[in-house]
Amino acid sequence: MVSEPRARLRDLGISIGHYEPGALNAITDVAGVAIGHVTCVEGERTRTGVTAILPHSGNLFQDKVPAALAVFNGFGKFAGSTQIAELGEIETPILLTNTLGVGRAIEAINRHTLAQAGNERVVSLNAVVGETNDSRLNDIRAARPTVDEMAAALAAAKTGPVEEGAIGAGTGTVAFGLKGGIGTSSRVAKAGGAAYTVGVLVQSNYGGKLTVAGKPYEAEGAHDKDGSIVMIVATDAPLCSRNLKRLAERCFGGLARTGAALSNGSGDYALAFSTAEEVRRTPERRKAVANYPVLSNDIVSPLFEAVIEAAEEAILNSMTMATTTHGYNAGTNKPSTIHAISLDALKRR
Template identity: 75%
Template structure:
């Protein structure tokens, strides 16, 4: 029987760009950012979950953070995106889950926000929820995760290492016909003498022809062209919402590097936010004339390049940290299974000395 090895892409020697990573090579390298998962693997039919991202440990509704949203192909649902695009603000945790759980996730975010001290008179909340469809391995019609389970994901958010692969919102996802999931990565960039951190977390569930570090690999898997991916970017760089939107748009550069089909049936979404105190939208700043300090256009290009690298590596981590999974295909009503990337079984496309040896 084949034994699968879970390793991050960097740990098998894969080249991952030019910029150094943070200590954990994870979104949580951005100070104050926390991540939580709820993973549901039950019986033969439940393979789903939720992942929560909190930009800081305070009251997000009161101390909002600037944010930018980008969509490449909009075959999907991303609750709260229009208000982010309009106001350039994020006021709740970000939750990722499956397609039919979006409504329950909104309710979980609402409950969490209304329960925060200081929010006793709040009557309107822009809950932010992204999704991909895990119905190939999960009985998505079974109403899981439920609202309480998604609340548990929010409550579990912590700093430190982030679990990857078939966890949280990535429990039942599929990418390139293989097991997808949650992946994360980070980069550190010096701009005008100050070092800033960018962290990316992805929920991969899309199609194309897998490309690892510029080399096309035959994984012997069925080629999927459709599917979706959600990419979330955190940074401590002081950016305005306009440049955060531009930062989010660069995620699609990293997505393309992995061989994404970017097809008609693909939902490709990216959200970026800044945790910098100098741009945080506190109640006092929102009452009148705001004076903030943020990076100018002419110095942000290194951040753009770094987010492309971090997105590519986060996606590859979501794949190499996966394991084979059997579940229930809601479309066919039959059992379904997918293989994970097995590092010893990847066949190189040409000469034995051409490309990477990932073994």
């Protein structure tokens, strides 16, 4: 049986919102952001992976970026969250993986960061790791990805087009009872007379009753309850950590538009960071009274609306680009198949 060719949402003639996307319609439209994947598909039981997000190509521990985390429902394990909340910055790359892989991801980030020139005397790190549980398609107890595979995703990170669907941290995920995965989208919006880009990358693995561009998606099995999602937001707008938290919180508007159940067993997380050079927390700025030129509260609303649109479209791209996956349900100890969303059905709506 030949699988249906996959396509992004806009290639199906379905557009979300009114703001224009960036050139790639991806988180990498924010200059300097790099994405790397390692996908682990072996035998009948391994369907997992890891996705790396690098805010810039330099030494993040030395040149930290302002950041903030928003949590809608905290049924999850988001490593590094307390220091992000306390200091309003991130100092390492971000890894997304499965629930039982968080510790190995921390070790891979530690290895990557400690090996960088200039970090020879570093003795404490705040590794940032998000997760969702892929045990409906993956033998999650099998300790994959390994630390080496996590490190390989960091080494593979690159700018440019982003691979989506059942890849990296989205290899074994399930959304709305259908195949979830990695998805991305971006928007360009004006604030204070300048144009800024907001990009979102998601790891979709949650439940609800799927809605696509305001219309219910009716199909047998296309309904689920629990699960989780991690949404990573990048922007080149000079925002303080407080307004980055407000930006991250707006991702949940896009999440709700897709029909999310937001149930007790759902872990709903959004992390936002700014790549703007003028707000980067360099060693020199951290040693003195720093003057950061940031956008004011009164002019950031267009960015809020843009991130709602980008989050919604990134989620839908994660599904339209995903493929039907045969794997292993670790909870039932039985083979498992999760079908991809039908693109023909979407076109007929």
